[in-house]
Amino acid sequence: MASNDEVFEKVREALVDALAVDDSDVVPGATMVGDLGAESIDFLDIVYRLEKAFGISISRGELFPDDILTNAEYVSDGKVTASGLAQLKARMPFADLSKFEQNPLVQDFGNLLTVKDLCNYVQTKLA
Amino acid sequence: MRWFWIDRFEEFVSGESARTVKNVSLAEEHLDDYNQTWPYMPPPLMIEGLAQTGGLLLGQISDFRARVVLAKVGRASFEKLARPGDRLTYDIRFLSQQVDGAIAEGTILLNDEPLGMVELVFATLSGPEFEKVELFQPHEFLRMLRSMRLFDVARYSDGSPVAIPEHLLAAERAFLSVNCP
Numbered sequence: 001m002a003s004n005d006e007v008f009e010k011v012r013e014a015l016v017d018a019l020a021v022d023d024s025d026v027v028p029g030a031t032m033v034g035d036l037g038a039e040s041i042d043f044l045d046i047v048y049r050l051e052k053a054f055g056i057s058i059s060r061g062e063l064f065p066d067d068i069l070t071n072a073e074y075v076s077d078g079k080v081t082a083s084g085l086a087q088l089k090a091r092m093p094f095a096d097l098s099k100f101e102q103n104p105l106v107q108d109f110g111n112l113l114t115v116k117d118l119c120n121y122v123q124t125k126l127a
Numbered sequence: 128m129r130w131f132w133i134d135r136f137e138e139f140v141s142g143e144s145a146r147t148v149k150n151v152s153l154a155e156e157h158l159d160d161y162n163q164t165w166p167y168m169p170p171p172l173m174i175e176g177l178a179q180t181g182g183l184l185l186g187q188i189s190d191f192r193a194r195v196v197l198a199k200v201g202r203a204s205f206e207k208l209a210r211p212g213d214r215l216t217y218d219i220r221f222l223s224q225q226v227d228g229a230i231a232e233g234t235i236l237l238n239d240e241p242l243g244m245v246e247l248v249f250a251t252l253s254g255p256e257f258e259k260v261e262l263f264q265p266h267e268f269l270r271m272l273r274s275m276r277l278f279d280v281a282r283y284s285d286g287s288p289v290a291i292p293e294h295l296l297a298a299e300r301a302f303l304s305v306n307c308p
Binding site: 051 | 199222225226228230248250
C-alpha cells in the first residue's frame with residue numbers, strides 16, 4: 001500500500017500536469033477550484049491522470065456526486081437538505097464536509113474539494 | 128474561408144482512433160497571414176486539425192448527435208515546421224472516454240516523419256442550456272463528412288462499416304427537396 005507521501009506526490013504531479021500550476025501551489029489545504037483554478041472540464045483530465053497514476057478506475061459521480069445536487073429531493077432553496085448532506089457524507093467519506101455543513105449552499109459545493117480530500121479518496125481506492 | 132483543417136480521413140475505427148491527412152499548399156492565404164516572408168503552417172492550425180479529427184471521432188459514437196468541442200489542450204510539442212508542398216498526417220487515439228468527454232493523444236507526422244504531439248481534452252456539451260444549440264446545420268455537416276471521405280474508411284472495431292446516420296440523411300433529403308426540387 002502506498003504511503004501518504006507517495007500518494008500526495010503522485011496527486012501533486014497529476015494536478016500540476018492537468019492544471020499547469022506550480023508544484024508549490026499544490027498543498028494539502030488548497031481547494032481545487034478556488035486555489036488551483038480547476039474548471040469543470042479539468043476534472044475529466046484530473047480523473048484520467050489519477051486513474052493512470054494509480055491504476056484505479058474512477059466512475060462518474062464517485063469523486064464528485066453532483067447527481068445529489070441536482071436531485072430535488074436533496075436540495076431546497078439552493079441549499080442541500082439534511083438528507084442530502086447525509087447522502088453526501090455517505091458518498092464522500094474522504095472529504096471534510098464540516099465547513100460546508102454550516103451553510104450548505106449548492107453553489108459552494110464546487111469549491112469544496114481540497115488536495116487532501118483527493119489524496120484521501122485515492123487512499124480509499126487503493127485500500 | 129472554409130474552417131476545414133483536414134483534407135480527408137485515411138483511417139477511422141469507431142470509438143478508438145482515426146488518421147487524417149492535410150496537404151499544405153501555397154494557395155492557402157493563412158500562410159501569408161502567419162509569416163509572409165517564409166511561409167509555413169501555423170502550429171495552432173495543426174492542433175485544430177487534430178481537434179477536428181478527434182472531435183469527429185468522438186461525435187460519431189453518438190451518430191454525431193453529441194455537441195463535441197475541444198475543451199483544453201494539454202501538452203503540445205512541435206519539432207519541425209511544415210511548409211508548402213508538405214503532407215501532414217494527424218493520428219488521434221483516445222486514452223480515456225467518459226460520458227462528458229474524452230482525453231486523446233494526437234501525433235503529427237510530416238511527410239511520414241514525426242513532427243509533434245498534442246494532448247487534447249474534448250467535452251460534450253449537455254444540459255438544458257445547450258438543448259437548442261446546433262453547432263452545425265445537419266445537411267452541411269453531412270456534406271463536410273462526405274467531402275472528408277469519412278464514411279469511405281470508417282469502420283467499427285470488428286471491421287464492419289460505419290453507415291451514415293439516418294438523421295443526417297433525412298436532413299440532407301429535406302434540404303435537397305427544397306433547394307433542388
